[in-house]
Amino acid sequence: SQQGEEDPQALSIQEGENATMNCSYKTSINNLQWYRQNSGRGLVHLILIRSNEREKHSGRLRVTLDTSKKSSSLLITASRAADTASYFCATDAAGNNRKLIWGLGTSLAVNP
């Protein structure tokens, strides 16, 4: 079963707007990671946040983690058409033999 559940399933915004995606999970984690997948391509790692961290930034990306609510959010600021992709969260669940558990993803469309 999926550990992570992204919300929303699909998001359509205009260039320049901010995009926020959420991920909820069920069990204790070591870390949570966000990946991007362009159509027809492999997944690309964006950012990793550890269970003892609350917020992390990388360029236009901001990730937050709330372990009490078992949730994370990915914010993309000043979106561009090139940000159009699917975004996945993956959790390294504690005691799970270091496997990552994946959500079904959020499909983001950034319209020019």
Add this chain to the structure above:
Amino acid sequence: DARVTQTPRDKVTEMGQEVTMRCQPILGHNTVFWYRQTMMQGLELLAYFRNRAPLDDSGMPKDRFSAEMPDATLATLKIQPSEPRDSAVYFCASGFLAGGRSTGELFFGEGSRLTVL
């Protein structure tokens, strides 16, 4: 620029045929994962190797699927016989896991798109 290489990129075959997908992980990485991606199921873990030893293949249909790492530069996923329901994109990913630490960043190949008619 180190990358994970997968072959073939696209494969169309007929039901009952054997299919072999290959993956060259990034040099120095000690973990290799095989995933299957479909619209309905998302990313499903099929097999997981660490230091070439299989750690988890619980997600893999054992009667028809097999995964091996004959050496550190090659991982294979074989389906025999293939069925239409195996149609999906198969991804290989590699990473480096230091002892006792959590799983870090995974590097994915571009995937092998399999169509079984």
